[in-house]
Amino acid sequence: MNPSKLTLPVLLATLLWGADGAPARAQAAPQLDSIRLLLDLSVLAHDSMAGRATGSPGAQRTRAFLATALEEANIRPAYPRMGYPFRWARGMGENIVGIIPGRGTADDLVVVLTAHYDHLGLRDGQVFNGADDNASGVAALLEIGRQLASAPLDHTTILAFVDAEEVGFQGSRAFVDDPPVPFDRIALNVNLDMVARTDGVLWAGGAYHTPALRPILEALAAEAPLTLKLGHDRWGAPEGDDWTNSSDHAPFHEVGVPYVYFGVEDHADYHEPSDDFERVDLGEFTASVRTILMGIRVLDRALPLPGRAGR
Ligand SMILES: [Zn+2]
Structure with a gap:
Protein backbone atom coordinates (compact mmCIF):
# COMPACT_ATOMS: atom_id res chain seq x y z
CA MET A 1 0.00 0.00 0.00
CA ASN A 2 1.33 3.42 -0.90
CA PRO A 3 1.80 6.11 1.72
CA SER A 4 -1.59 7.70 1.50
CA LYS A 5 -4.04 9.88 3.31
CA LEU A 6 -6.58 8.04 5.43
CA THR A 7 -9.36 8.26 2.88
CA LEU A 8 -12.59 6.29 3.00
CA PRO A 9 -11.39 3.85 0.30
CA VAL A 10 -8.26 3.18 2.34
CA LEU A 11 -10.32 2.61 5.45
CA LEU A 12 -12.62 0.22 3.63
CA ALA A 13 -9.75 -1.65 2.01
CA THR A 14 -8.06 -1.97 5.38
CA LEU A 15 -11.26 -3.16 6.97
CA LEU A 16 -11.89 -5.79 4.33
CA TRP A 17 -8.42 -7.05 3.57
CA GLY A 18 -6.21 -5.96 6.46
CA ALA A 19 -3.65 -3.25 6.01
CA ASP A 20 -0.99 -5.63 4.71
CA GLY A 21 -3.19 -6.56 1.79
CA ALA A 22 -3.90 -10.13 2.92
CA PRO A 23 -7.34 -11.39 3.93
CA ALA A 24 -7.74 -10.46 7.57
CA ARG A 25 -8.75 -13.96 8.70
CA ALA A 26 -5.71 -15.55 7.09
CA GLN A 27 -3.31 -13.66 9.38
CA ALA A 28 -1.18 -15.97 11.49
CA ALA A 29 0.00 -12.94 13.45
CA PRO A 30 -2.21 -11.82 16.33
CA GLN A 31 -5.35 -9.89 15.58
CA LEU A 32 -5.43 -6.22 16.24
CA ASP A 33 -7.83 -3.49 15.26
CA SER A 34 -5.91 -1.83 12.44
CA ILE A 35 -8.59 0.81 11.87
CA ARG A 36 -8.44 1.95 15.48
CA LEU A 37 -4.63 1.88 15.34
CA LEU A 38 -4.50 4.14 12.30
CA LEU A 39 -7.15 6.52 13.62
CA ASP A 40 -5.22 6.88 16.89
CA LEU A 41 -2.06 7.63 14.92
CA SER A 42 -3.89 10.29 12.90
CA VAL A 43 -5.18 11.95 16.08
CA LEU A 44 -1.82 11.94 17.90
CA ALA A 45 -0.03 13.34 14.84
CA HIS A 46 -2.73 15.92 14.08
CA ASP A 47 -1.84 19.62 13.97
CA SER A 48 -4.23 20.22 16.88
CA MET A 49 -1.86 18.30 19.17
CA ALA A 50 0.73 20.92 18.17
CA GLY A 51 3.69 18.56 18.29
CA ARG A 52 3.05 17.41 21.91
CA ALA A 53 5.94 19.38 23.46
CA THR A 54 6.51 18.75 27.17
CA GLY A 55 4.62 21.32 29.26
CA SER A 56 2.46 22.50 26.34
CA PRO A 57 -1.33 22.48 25.91
CA GLY A 58 -0.82 19.91 23.12
CA ALA A 59 0.81 17.55 25.61
CA GLN A 60 -2.15 18.09 27.97
CA ARG A 61 -4.59 17.23 25.16
CA THR A 62 -2.54 14.12 24.38
CA ARG A 63 -2.70 13.00 28.01
CA ALA A 64 -6.48 13.49 28.10
CA PHE A 65 -6.80 11.40 24.93
CA LEU A 66 -4.61 8.61 26.35
CA ALA A 67 -6.27 8.53 29.78
CA THR A 68 -9.73 8.35 28.20
CA ALA A 69 -8.65 5.59 25.83
CA LEU A 70 -7.23 3.53 28.71
CA GLU A 71 -10.40 3.99 30.78
CA GLU A 72 -12.53 2.94 27.80
CA ALA A 73 -10.44 -0.23 27.58
CA ASN A 74 -11.05 -0.90 31.30
CA ILE A 75 -7.35 -0.48 32.04
CA ARG A 76 -6.78 0.74 35.59
CA PRO A 77 -4.25 3.36 36.72
CA ALA A 78 -0.95 1.90 37.94
CA TYR A 79 -0.58 4.74 40.47
CA PRO A 80 -3.57 6.18 42.37
CA ARG A 81 -4.36 8.24 39.26
CA MET A 82 -3.72 7.64 35.56
CA GLY A 83 -1.45 10.70 35.45
CA TYR A 84 1.89 10.67 37.28
CA PRO A 85 3.29 14.22 37.45
CA PHE A 86 7.01 14.68 38.05
CA ARG A 87 9.42 17.56 38.38
CA TRP A 88 12.55 17.87 36.27
CA ALA A 89 15.21 20.55 35.78
CA ARG A 90 13.12 22.76 33.47
CA GLY A 91 9.62 22.25 34.82
CA MET A 92 6.97 19.57 35.17
CA GLY A 93 6.19 16.51 33.11
CA GLU A 94 3.49 13.88 33.43
CA ASN A 95 3.43 10.20 32.52
CA ILE A 96 0.19 8.32 31.83
CA VAL A 97 0.47 4.84 33.31
CA GLY A 98 -1.96 1.92 33.26
CA ILE A 99 -1.70 -1.61 34.63
CA ILE A 100 -3.13 -4.93 33.43
CA PRO A 101 -3.06 -7.76 35.98
CA GLY A 102 -1.43 -10.94 34.71
CA ARG A 103 -3.19 -14.29 34.53
CA GLY A 104 -0.83 -15.53 37.22
CA THR A 105 2.51 -17.29 37.48
CA ALA A 106 4.70 -18.82 40.15
CA ASP A 107 6.68 -15.57 40.15
CA ASP A 108 5.33 -12.04 40.60
CA LEU A 109 7.26 -10.40 37.77
CA VAL A 110 6.10 -7.38 35.81
CA VAL A 111 6.67 -6.35 32.20
CA VAL A 112 6.90 -2.58 31.62
CA LEU A 113 5.97 -1.37 28.13
CA THR A 114 7.07 2.20 27.34
CA ALA A 115 6.46 4.71 24.55
CA HIS A 116 7.12 8.44 24.78
CA TYR A 117 4.27 10.71 23.72
CA ASP A 118 6.15 14.02 23.74
CA HIS A 119 7.75 15.51 20.64
CA LEU A 120 9.28 18.80 19.55
CA HIS A 155 2.70 -11.56 33.92
CA THR A 156 1.31 -8.26 35.08
CA THR A 157 1.86 -5.59 32.43
CA ILE A 158 2.39 -1.88 32.90
CA LEU A 159 1.72 0.52 30.02
CA ALA A 160 3.80 3.66 30.53
CA PHE A 161 3.19 6.54 28.12
CA VAL A 162 6.11 8.70 29.15
CA ASP A 163 6.70 12.43 28.80
CA ALA A 164 9.89 14.44 28.19
CA GLU A 165 11.90 11.86 26.26
CA GLU A 166 13.10 14.45 23.77
CA VAL A 167 14.73 16.41 26.60
CA GLY A 168 16.66 13.48 28.06
CA PHE A 169 14.33 10.59 29.03
CA GLN A 170 12.91 12.51 32.00
CA GLY A 171 9.62 10.58 32.08
CA SER A 172 11.21 7.14 32.00
CA ARG A 173 13.75 8.26 34.62
CA ALA A 174 10.88 9.40 36.85
CA PHE A 175 9.24 5.99 36.36
CA VAL A 176 12.42 4.07 37.26
CA ASP A 177 12.99 6.33 40.30
CA ASP A 178 9.45 5.77 41.62
CA PRO A 179 7.83 2.74 39.99
CA PRO A 180 4.23 1.83 40.88
CA VAL A 181 5.32 -1.71 41.80
CA PRO A 182 8.41 -2.76 43.81
CA PHE A 183 11.44 -2.26 41.58
CA ASP A 184 12.64 -5.85 42.04
CA ARG A 185 9.49 -7.16 40.35
CA ILE A 186 10.30 -5.38 37.06
CA ALA A 187 11.68 -8.16 34.85
CA LEU A 188 11.73 -6.52 31.45
CA ASN A 189 11.24 -3.23 29.63
CA VAL A 190 9.91 -3.25 26.07
CA ASN A 191 10.28 0.21 24.54
CA LEU A 192 8.58 1.43 21.36
CA ASP A 193 10.04 4.55 19.73
CA MET A 194 9.60 5.15 15.98
CA VAL A 195 7.92 1.95 14.85
CA ALA A 196 5.99 3.02 11.73
CA ARG A 197 8.48 3.94 8.99
CA THR A 198 10.09 0.50 8.70
CA ASP A 199 10.69 0.45 4.95
CA GLY A 200 10.31 -3.29 5.51
CA VAL A 201 12.86 -3.58 8.34
CA LEU A 202 12.20 -3.31 12.08
CA TRP A 203 15.06 -3.44 14.59
CA ALA A 204 15.05 -5.15 17.98
CA GLY A 205 17.83 -4.05 20.32
CA GLY A 206 18.88 -5.40 23.70
CA ALA A 207 20.08 -8.96 23.05
CA TYR A 208 23.73 -7.89 23.14
CA HIS A 209 23.28 -6.89 26.79
CA THR A 210 21.00 -9.84 27.68
CA PRO A 211 22.05 -12.83 25.55
CA ALA A 212 19.05 -14.88 26.73
CA LEU A 213 16.92 -12.59 24.54
CA ARG A 214 18.67 -13.62 21.34
CA PRO A 215 17.01 -17.00 20.66
CA ILE A 216 13.62 -15.55 21.62
CA LEU A 217 13.97 -12.63 19.21
CA GLU A 218 15.42 -14.85 16.47
CA ALA A 219 12.37 -17.12 16.74
CA LEU A 220 10.16 -14.03 16.56
CA ALA A 221 12.01 -12.88 13.44
CA ALA A 222 11.29 -16.22 11.76
CA GLU A 223 7.53 -15.71 12.27
CA ALA A 224 7.30 -11.93 11.79
CA PRO A 225 5.34 -10.39 8.88
CA LEU A 226 8.34 -8.14 8.11
CA THR A 227 12.13 -8.31 8.35
CA LEU A 228 13.08 -8.15 12.04
CA LYS A 229 16.78 -7.55 12.62
CA LEU A 230 18.63 -7.81 15.93
CA GLY A 231 21.22 -5.18 16.75
CA HIS A 232 21.99 -1.50 17.32
CA ASP A 233 22.96 -2.37 20.88
CA ARG A 234 26.69 -3.05 20.73
CA TRP A 235 29.04 -0.97 22.83
CA GLY A 236 31.89 0.50 20.79
CA ALA A 237 29.91 0.61 17.55
CA PRO A 238 30.45 3.61 15.25
CA GLU A 239 28.80 6.90 16.27
CA GLY A 240 25.02 6.64 16.06
CA ASP A 241 25.04 2.88 15.53
CA ASP A 242 24.62 1.88 19.19
CA TRP A 243 21.11 2.86 20.32
CA THR A 244 21.56 1.59 23.90
CA ASN A 245 21.32 5.15 25.23
CA SER A 246 19.00 6.57 22.56
CA SER A 247 15.53 6.30 24.10
CA ASP A 248 13.47 5.42 27.17
CA HIS A 249 14.94 1.95 27.59
CA ALA A 250 18.21 3.62 28.69
CA PRO A 251 17.12 4.42 32.29
CA PHE A 252 15.98 0.78 32.69
CA HIS A 253 19.26 -0.53 31.25
CA GLU A 254 21.26 1.73 33.59
CA VAL A 255 19.73 0.03 36.63
CA GLY A 256 20.09 -3.52 35.31
CA VAL A 257 16.64 -4.22 33.85
CA PRO A 258 16.84 -6.14 30.54
CA TYR A 259 15.23 -4.28 27.67
CA VAL A 260 14.01 -4.88 24.15
CA TYR A 261 13.87 -1.76 22.02
CA PHE A 262 11.75 -1.83 18.85
CA GLY A 263 12.45 0.93 16.33
CA VAL A 264 13.39 1.88 12.79
CA GLU A 265 16.43 3.47 11.19
CA ASP A 266 16.49 7.26 11.08
CA HIS A 267 14.96 8.64 7.89
CA ALA A 268 14.89 11.95 6.03
CA ASP A 269 11.90 13.20 8.07
CA TYR A 270 13.48 12.37 11.46
CA HIS A 271 13.11 15.43 13.74
CA GLU A 272 11.78 17.45 10.79
CA PRO A 273 8.36 19.13 10.44
CA SER A 274 7.71 16.65 7.61
CA ASP A 275 7.37 13.67 10.00
CA ASP A 276 3.65 13.54 9.19
CA PHE A 277 0.87 10.94 9.19
CA GLU A 278 0.65 11.07 5.39
CA ARG A 279 4.19 9.66 5.13
CA VAL A 280 3.40 6.57 7.16
CA ASP A 281 2.79 3.47 5.09
CA LEU A 282 -0.26 1.98 6.74
CA GLY A 283 0.58 -1.60 5.81
CA GLU A 284 4.15 -1.28 7.12
CA PHE A 285 2.92 0.19 10.38
CA THR A 286 0.33 -2.53 10.94
CA ALA A 287 2.90 -5.27 10.25
CA SER A 288 5.26 -3.62 12.72
CA VAL A 289 2.66 -3.49 15.50
CA ARG A 290 1.66 -7.11 14.87
CA THR A 291 5.31 -8.12 15.21
CA ILE A 292 5.73 -6.21 18.46
CA LEU A 293 2.59 -7.76 19.97
CA MET A 294 3.80 -11.23 18.96
CA GLY A 295 7.15 -10.36 20.57
CA ILE A 296 5.59 -9.23 23.83
CA ARG A 297 3.66 -12.50 24.08
CA VAL A 298 6.71 -14.70 23.51
CA LEU A 299 8.84 -12.61 25.87
CA ASP A 300 6.15 -12.98 28.56
CA ARG A 301 6.36 -16.76 28.30
CA ALA A 302 10.17 -16.65 28.56
CA LEU A 303 10.29 -14.84 31.92
CA PRO A 304 12.19 -14.82 34.17
CA LEU A 305 15.25 -14.12 32.04
CA PRO A 306 18.64 -15.01 33.43
CA GLY A 307 20.74 -11.90 33.82
CA ARG A 308 18.32 -9.59 35.61
CA ALA A 309 20.56 -7.81 38.11
CA GLY A 310 19.49 -8.20 41.74
CA ARG A 311 17.34 -11.31 41.33
ZN1 LIG B 1 11.49 9.32 19.88
Missing part, protein backbone atom coordinates in the same frame (compact mmCIF):
# COMPACT_ATOMS: atom_id res chain seq x y z
CA GLY A 121 6.18 21.03 19.43
CA LEU A 122 6.12 24.25 17.43
CA ARG A 123 9.25 25.87 16.02
CA ASP A 124 9.31 28.97 13.83
CA GLY A 125 5.60 28.61 13.23
CA GLN A 126 5.91 25.03 12.04
CA VAL A 127 4.29 22.05 13.74
CA PHE A 128 6.58 19.10 14.34
CA ASN A 129 3.89 16.41 14.38
CA GLY A 130 6.23 13.51 15.06
CA ALA A 131 4.03 10.89 13.39
CA ASP A 132 6.78 8.29 13.46
CA ASP A 133 8.56 9.88 16.48
CA ASN A 134 6.65 8.83 18.45
CA ALA A 135 2.93 8.99 17.74
CA SER A 136 3.58 5.59 16.13
CA GLY A 137 4.86 3.99 19.34
CA VAL A 138 2.05 5.56 21.38
CA ALA A 139 -0.72 4.40 19.01
CA ALA A 140 0.92 0.97 18.90
CA LEU A 141 1.12 0.74 22.70
CA LEU A 142 -2.49 1.84 23.05
CA GLU A 143 -3.74 -0.84 20.66
CA ILE A 144 -1.44 -3.46 22.23
CA GLY A 145 -2.85 -2.43 25.63
CA ARG A 146 -6.41 -3.03 24.42
CA GLN A 147 -5.43 -6.47 23.13
CA LEU A 148 -3.71 -7.34 26.42
CA ALA A 149 -6.68 -6.09 28.43
CA SER A 150 -8.91 -8.63 26.68
CA ALA A 151 -6.28 -11.41 26.57
CA PRO A 152 -3.75 -10.69 29.34
CA LEU A 153 -0.18 -11.89 29.54
CA ASP A 154 0.77 -14.38 32.25
Whole structure:
Protein backbone atom coordinates (compact mmCIF):
# COMPACT_ATOMS: atom_id res chain seq x y z
CA MET A 1 0.00 0.00 0.00
CA ASN A 2 1.33 3.42 -0.90
CA PRO A 3 1.80 6.11 1.72
CA SER A 4 -1.59 7.70 1.50
CA LYS A 5 -4.04 9.88 3.31
CA LEU A 6 -6.58 8.04 5.43
CA THR A 7 -9.36 8.26 2.88
CA LEU A 8 -12.59 6.29 3.00
CA PRO A 9 -11.39 3.85 0.30
CA VAL A 10 -8.26 3.18 2.34
CA LEU A 11 -10.32 2.61 5.45
CA LEU A 12 -12.62 0.22 3.63
CA ALA A 13 -9.75 -1.65 2.01
CA THR A 14 -8.06 -1.97 5.38
CA LEU A 15 -11.26 -3.16 6.97
CA LEU A 16 -11.89 -5.79 4.33
CA TRP A 17 -8.42 -7.05 3.57
CA GLY A 18 -6.21 -5.96 6.46
CA ALA A 19 -3.65 -3.25 6.01
CA ASP A 20 -0.99 -5.63 4.71
CA GLY A 21 -3.19 -6.56 1.79
CA ALA A 22 -3.90 -10.13 2.92
CA PRO A 23 -7.34 -11.39 3.93
CA ALA A 24 -7.74 -10.46 7.57
CA ARG A 25 -8.75 -13.96 8.70
CA ALA A 26 -5.71 -15.55 7.09
CA GLN A 27 -3.31 -13.66 9.38
CA ALA A 28 -1.18 -15.97 11.49
CA ALA A 29 0.00 -12.94 13.45
CA PRO A 30 -2.21 -11.82 16.33
CA GLN A 31 -5.35 -9.89 15.58
CA LEU A 32 -5.43 -6.22 16.24
CA ASP A 33 -7.83 -3.49 15.26
CA SER A 34 -5.91 -1.83 12.44
CA ILE A 35 -8.59 0.81 11.87
CA ARG A 36 -8.44 1.95 15.48
CA LEU A 37 -4.63 1.88 15.34
CA LEU A 38 -4.50 4.14 12.30
CA LEU A 39 -7.15 6.52 13.62
CA ASP A 40 -5.22 6.88 16.89
CA LEU A 41 -2.06 7.63 14.92
CA SER A 42 -3.89 10.29 12.90
CA VAL A 43 -5.18 11.95 16.08
CA LEU A 44 -1.82 11.94 17.90
CA ALA A 45 -0.03 13.34 14.84
CA HIS A 46 -2.73 15.92 14.08
CA ASP A 47 -1.84 19.62 13.97
CA SER A 48 -4.23 20.22 16.88
CA MET A 49 -1.86 18.30 19.17
CA ALA A 50 0.73 20.92 18.17
CA GLY A 51 3.69 18.56 18.29
CA ARG A 52 3.05 17.41 21.91
CA ALA A 53 5.94 19.38 23.46
CA THR A 54 6.51 18.75 27.17
CA GLY A 55 4.62 21.32 29.26
CA SER A 56 2.46 22.50 26.34
CA PRO A 57 -1.33 22.48 25.91
CA GLY A 58 -0.82 19.91 23.12
CA ALA A 59 0.81 17.55 25.61
CA GLN A 60 -2.15 18.09 27.97
CA ARG A 61 -4.59 17.23 25.16
CA THR A 62 -2.54 14.12 24.38
CA ARG A 63 -2.70 13.00 28.01
CA ALA A 64 -6.48 13.49 28.10
CA PHE A 65 -6.80 11.40 24.93
CA LEU A 66 -4.61 8.61 26.35
CA ALA A 67 -6.27 8.53 29.78
CA THR A 68 -9.73 8.35 28.20
CA ALA A 69 -8.65 5.59 25.83
CA LEU A 70 -7.23 3.53 28.71
CA GLU A 71 -10.40 3.99 30.78
CA GLU A 72 -12.53 2.94 27.80
CA ALA A 73 -10.44 -0.23 27.58
CA ASN A 74 -11.05 -0.90 31.30
CA ILE A 75 -7.35 -0.48 32.04
CA ARG A 76 -6.78 0.74 35.59
CA PRO A 77 -4.25 3.36 36.72
CA ALA A 78 -0.95 1.90 37.94
CA TYR A 79 -0.58 4.74 40.47
CA PRO A 80 -3.57 6.18 42.37
CA ARG A 81 -4.36 8.24 39.26
CA MET A 82 -3.72 7.64 35.56
CA GLY A 83 -1.45 10.70 35.45
CA TYR A 84 1.89 10.67 37.28
CA PRO A 85 3.29 14.22 37.45
CA PHE A 86 7.01 14.68 38.05
CA ARG A 87 9.42 17.56 38.38
CA TRP A 88 12.55 17.87 36.27
CA ALA A 89 15.21 20.55 35.78
CA ARG A 90 13.12 22.76 33.47
CA GLY A 91 9.62 22.25 34.82
CA MET A 92 6.97 19.57 35.17
CA GLY A 93 6.19 16.51 33.11
CA GLU A 94 3.49 13.88 33.43
CA ASN A 95 3.43 10.20 32.52
CA ILE A 96 0.19 8.32 31.83
CA VAL A 97 0.47 4.84 33.31
CA GLY A 98 -1.96 1.92 33.26
CA ILE A 99 -1.70 -1.61 34.63
CA ILE A 100 -3.13 -4.93 33.43
CA PRO A 101 -3.06 -7.76 35.98
CA GLY A 102 -1.43 -10.94 34.71
CA ARG A 103 -3.19 -14.29 34.53
CA GLY A 104 -0.83 -15.53 37.22
CA THR A 105 2.51 -17.29 37.48
CA ALA A 106 4.70 -18.82 40.15
CA ASP A 107 6.68 -15.57 40.15
CA ASP A 108 5.33 -12.04 40.60
CA LEU A 109 7.26 -10.40 37.77
CA VAL A 110 6.10 -7.38 35.81
CA VAL A 111 6.67 -6.35 32.20
CA VAL A 112 6.90 -2.58 31.62
CA LEU A 113 5.97 -1.37 28.13
CA THR A 114 7.07 2.20 27.34
CA ALA A 115 6.46 4.71 24.55
CA HIS A 116 7.12 8.44 24.78
CA TYR A 117 4.27 10.71 23.72
CA ASP A 118 6.15 14.02 23.74
CA HIS A 119 7.75 15.51 20.64
CA LEU A 120 9.28 18.80 19.55
CA GLY A 121 6.18 21.03 19.43
CA LEU A 122 6.12 24.25 17.43
CA ARG A 123 9.25 25.87 16.02
CA ASP A 124 9.31 28.97 13.83
CA GLY A 125 5.60 28.61 13.23
CA GLN A 126 5.91 25.03 12.04
CA VAL A 127 4.29 22.05 13.74
CA PHE A 128 6.58 19.10 14.34
CA ASN A 129 3.89 16.41 14.38
CA GLY A 130 6.23 13.51 15.06
CA ALA A 131 4.03 10.89 13.39
CA ASP A 132 6.78 8.29 13.46
CA ASP A 133 8.56 9.88 16.48
CA ASN A 134 6.65 8.83 18.45
CA ALA A 135 2.93 8.99 17.74
CA SER A 136 3.58 5.59 16.13
CA GLY A 137 4.86 3.99 19.34
CA VAL A 138 2.05 5.56 21.38
CA ALA A 139 -0.72 4.40 19.01
CA ALA A 140 0.92 0.97 18.90
CA LEU A 141 1.12 0.74 22.70
CA LEU A 142 -2.49 1.84 23.05
CA GLU A 143 -3.74 -0.84 20.66
CA ILE A 144 -1.44 -3.46 22.23
CA GLY A 145 -2.85 -2.43 25.63
CA ARG A 146 -6.41 -3.03 24.42
CA GLN A 147 -5.43 -6.47 23.13
CA LEU A 148 -3.71 -7.34 26.42
CA ALA A 149 -6.68 -6.09 28.43
CA SER A 150 -8.91 -8.63 26.68
CA ALA A 151 -6.28 -11.41 26.57
CA PRO A 152 -3.75 -10.69 29.34
CA LEU A 153 -0.18 -11.89 29.54
CA ASP A 154 0.77 -14.38 32.25
CA HIS A 155 2.70 -11.56 33.92
CA THR A 156 1.31 -8.26 35.08
CA THR A 157 1.86 -5.59 32.43
CA ILE A 158 2.39 -1.88 32.90
CA LEU A 159 1.72 0.52 30.02
CA ALA A 160 3.80 3.66 30.53
CA PHE A 161 3.19 6.54 28.12
CA VAL A 162 6.11 8.70 29.15
CA ASP A 163 6.70 12.43 28.80
CA ALA A 164 9.89 14.44 28.19
CA GLU A 165 11.90 11.86 26.26
CA GLU A 166 13.10 14.45 23.77
CA VAL A 167 14.73 16.41 26.60
CA GLY A 168 16.66 13.48 28.06
CA PHE A 169 14.33 10.59 29.03
CA GLN A 170 12.91 12.51 32.00
CA GLY A 171 9.62 10.58 32.08
CA SER A 172 11.21 7.14 32.00
CA ARG A 173 13.75 8.26 34.62
CA ALA A 174 10.88 9.40 36.85
CA PHE A 175 9.24 5.99 36.36
CA VAL A 176 12.42 4.07 37.26
CA ASP A 177 12.99 6.33 40.30
CA ASP A 178 9.45 5.77 41.62
CA PRO A 179 7.83 2.74 39.99
CA PRO A 180 4.23 1.83 40.88
CA VAL A 181 5.32 -1.71 41.80
CA PRO A 182 8.41 -2.76 43.81
CA PHE A 183 11.44 -2.26 41.58
CA ASP A 184 12.64 -5.85 42.04
CA ARG A 185 9.49 -7.16 40.35
CA ILE A 186 10.30 -5.38 37.06
CA ALA A 187 11.68 -8.16 34.85
CA LEU A 188 11.73 -6.52 31.45
CA ASN A 189 11.24 -3.23 29.63
CA VAL A 190 9.91 -3.25 26.07
CA ASN A 191 10.28 0.21 24.54
CA LEU A 192 8.58 1.43 21.36
CA ASP A 193 10.04 4.55 19.73
CA MET A 194 9.60 5.15 15.98
CA VAL A 195 7.92 1.95 14.85
CA ALA A 196 5.99 3.02 11.73
CA ARG A 197 8.48 3.94 8.99
CA THR A 198 10.09 0.50 8.70
CA ASP A 199 10.69 0.45 4.95
CA GLY A 200 10.31 -3.29 5.51
CA VAL A 201 12.86 -3.58 8.34
CA LEU A 202 12.20 -3.31 12.08
CA TRP A 203 15.06 -3.44 14.59
CA ALA A 204 15.05 -5.15 17.98
CA GLY A 205 17.83 -4.05 20.32
CA GLY A 206 18.88 -5.40 23.70
CA ALA A 207 20.08 -8.96 23.05
CA TYR A 208 23.73 -7.89 23.14
CA HIS A 209 23.28 -6.89 26.79
CA THR A 210 21.00 -9.84 27.68
CA PRO A 211 22.05 -12.83 25.55
CA ALA A 212 19.05 -14.88 26.73
CA LEU A 213 16.92 -12.59 24.54
CA ARG A 214 18.67 -13.62 21.34
CA PRO A 215 17.01 -17.00 20.66
CA ILE A 216 13.62 -15.55 21.62
CA LEU A 217 13.97 -12.63 19.21
CA GLU A 218 15.42 -14.85 16.47
CA ALA A 219 12.37 -17.12 16.74
CA LEU A 220 10.16 -14.03 16.56
CA ALA A 221 12.01 -12.88 13.44
CA ALA A 222 11.29 -16.22 11.76
CA GLU A 223 7.53 -15.71 12.27
CA ALA A 224 7.30 -11.93 11.79
CA PRO A 225 5.34 -10.39 8.88
CA LEU A 226 8.34 -8.14 8.11
CA THR A 227 12.13 -8.31 8.35
CA LEU A 228 13.08 -8.15 12.04
CA LYS A 229 16.78 -7.55 12.62
CA LEU A 230 18.63 -7.81 15.93
CA GLY A 231 21.22 -5.18 16.75
CA HIS A 232 21.99 -1.50 17.32
CA ASP A 233 22.96 -2.37 20.88
CA ARG A 234 26.69 -3.05 20.73
CA TRP A 235 29.04 -0.97 22.83
CA GLY A 236 31.89 0.50 20.79
CA ALA A 237 29.91 0.61 17.55
CA PRO A 238 30.45 3.61 15.25
CA GLU A 239 28.80 6.90 16.27
CA GLY A 240 25.02 6.64 16.06
CA ASP A 241 25.04 2.88 15.53
CA ASP A 242 24.62 1.88 19.19
CA TRP A 243 21.11 2.86 20.32
CA THR A 244 21.56 1.59 23.90
CA ASN A 245 21.32 5.15 25.23
CA SER A 246 19.00 6.57 22.56
CA SER A 247 15.53 6.30 24.10
CA ASP A 248 13.47 5.42 27.17
CA HIS A 249 14.94 1.95 27.59
CA ALA A 250 18.21 3.62 28.69
CA PRO A 251 17.12 4.42 32.29
CA PHE A 252 15.98 0.78 32.69
CA HIS A 253 19.26 -0.53 31.25
CA GLU A 254 21.26 1.73 33.59
CA VAL A 255 19.73 0.03 36.63
CA GLY A 256 20.09 -3.52 35.31
CA VAL A 257 16.64 -4.22 33.85
CA PRO A 258 16.84 -6.14 30.54
CA TYR A 259 15.23 -4.28 27.67
CA VAL A 260 14.01 -4.88 24.15
CA TYR A 261 13.87 -1.76 22.02
CA PHE A 262 11.75 -1.83 18.85
CA GLY A 263 12.45 0.93 16.33
CA VAL A 264 13.39 1.88 12.79
CA GLU A 265 16.43 3.47 11.19
CA ASP A 266 16.49 7.26 11.08
CA HIS A 267 14.96 8.64 7.89
CA ALA A 268 14.89 11.95 6.03
CA ASP A 269 11.90 13.20 8.07
CA TYR A 270 13.48 12.37 11.46
CA HIS A 271 13.11 15.43 13.74
CA GLU A 272 11.78 17.45 10.79
CA PRO A 273 8.36 19.13 10.44
CA SER A 274 7.71 16.65 7.61
CA ASP A 275 7.37 13.67 10.00
CA ASP A 276 3.65 13.54 9.19
CA PHE A 277 0.87 10.94 9.19
CA GLU A 278 0.65 11.07 5.39
CA ARG A 279 4.19 9.66 5.13
CA VAL A 280 3.40 6.57 7.16
CA ASP A 281 2.79 3.47 5.09
CA LEU A 282 -0.26 1.98 6.74
CA GLY A 283 0.58 -1.60 5.81
CA GLU A 284 4.15 -1.28 7.12
CA PHE A 285 2.92 0.19 10.38
CA THR A 286 0.33 -2.53 10.94
CA ALA A 287 2.90 -5.27 10.25
CA SER A 288 5.26 -3.62 12.72
CA VAL A 289 2.66 -3.49 15.50
CA ARG A 290 1.66 -7.11 14.87
CA THR A 291 5.31 -8.12 15.21
CA ILE A 292 5.73 -6.21 18.46
CA LEU A 293 2.59 -7.76 19.97
CA MET A 294 3.80 -11.23 18.96
CA GLY A 295 7.15 -10.36 20.57
CA ILE A 296 5.59 -9.23 23.83
CA ARG A 297 3.66 -12.50 24.08
CA VAL A 298 6.71 -14.70 23.51
CA LEU A 299 8.84 -12.61 25.87
CA ASP A 300 6.15 -12.98 28.56
CA ARG A 301 6.36 -16.76 28.30
CA ALA A 302 10.17 -16.65 28.56
CA LEU A 303 10.29 -14.84 31.92
CA PRO A 304 12.19 -14.82 34.17
CA LEU A 305 15.25 -14.12 32.04
CA PRO A 306 18.64 -15.01 33.43
CA GLY A 307 20.74 -11.90 33.82
CA ARG A 308 18.32 -9.59 35.61
CA ALA A 309 20.56 -7.81 38.11
CA GLY A 310 19.49 -8.20 41.74
CA ARG A 311 17.34 -11.31 41.33
ZN1 LIG B 1 11.49 9.32 19.88
